[in-house]
Amino acid sequence: MEKVISAGGVIIQNGKILFVKLSHVGKITFPKGHVEPGETYEDTALREVTEETGYTEIRIIKKLGVVTKPSVEKDGTRITKDVHLYLMKITGNSMSKTPPEEETIWLTFDESLNLLVPQEVTFLESIKNELE
Numbered sequence: 001m002e003k004v005i006s007a008g009g010v011i012i013q014n015g016k017i018l019f020v021k022l023s024h025v026g027k028i029t030f031p032k033g034h035v036e037p038g039e040t041y042e043d044t045a046l047r048e049v050t051e052e053t054g055y056t057e058i059r060i061i062k063k064l065g066v067v068t069k070p071s072v073e074k075d076g077t078r079i080t081k082d083v084h085l086y087l088m089k090i091t092g093n094s095m096s097k098t099p100p101e102e103e104t105i106w107l108t109f110d111e112s113l114n115l116l117v118p119q120e121v122t123f124l125e126s127i128k129n130e131l132e
Contacts, residue, residue, distance in 0.1 A: 002079045004071070007044035008032020009088035010064060011055070012131050016106040017124075019115075020052050028105065028115040032083050041084040049088060054100035057092025064127050069119035085123070087130065 008030045011018040019028035033048035035041060042060055050056055064085045071081040109128060113121055 001070075002077065004073075004079045004081045005035045005041075005084070006032045006081055007035055007041040007048065007084040007086070009045050009049040009058070009060070009086050010127075010131070011049070011053075011058070011088045011090060013090060013106070016108055017112060017131070018053060019105050019107060019112060021103040021105055023103065026115075027117065028107070028112060029117070029120065030083070030085060031102070031104070032085070042086065045084065045086045045088070050098075052100060052102040053104050054097035055090050056098055057090060058088050059091050061087040061089055063087075064130065065123065067119050067123045069117055 009032070010030055018031065020031045021028055031049045031052040033044065033052065035044045039047070045060065046058065049058055064087050067083045067085060069081055069083070071079050073079055107115070109124065109131070112124065116124065
């Protein structure tokens with residue numbers, strides 16, 4: 001099975017975490033995407049979070065870790081995905097946004113648990129203390 005590397009972010013604001021909706025499967029995930037040639041994981045995380053959520057003024061606070069999970073690409077190919085996730089902060093006016101590529105939702109830690117894939121639940125539970 002092919003391995004794909006992605007990077008993304010975990011943004012917390014007012015006690016809620018920002019997620020991307022996966023409406024076709026009734027799930028949510030962290031904003032993230034594929035690493036492009038020549039990009040660092042940090043560059044990818046910033047680019048993808050901006051593209052998917054529309055927030056343009058964000059910064060990385062620290063790396064949280066890597067989630068490894070099975071996934072399916074848009075073309076139907078089954079892969080294993082390593083997702084490098086970073087704690088991020090919206091640094092500017094949260095109203096200054098570009099149109100997001102994805103539908104997003106703010107949820108509390110508890111609200112998110114039954115909507116994430118198991119590997120992301122395990123990851124989120126492992127970093128809970130770092131999010132408070």
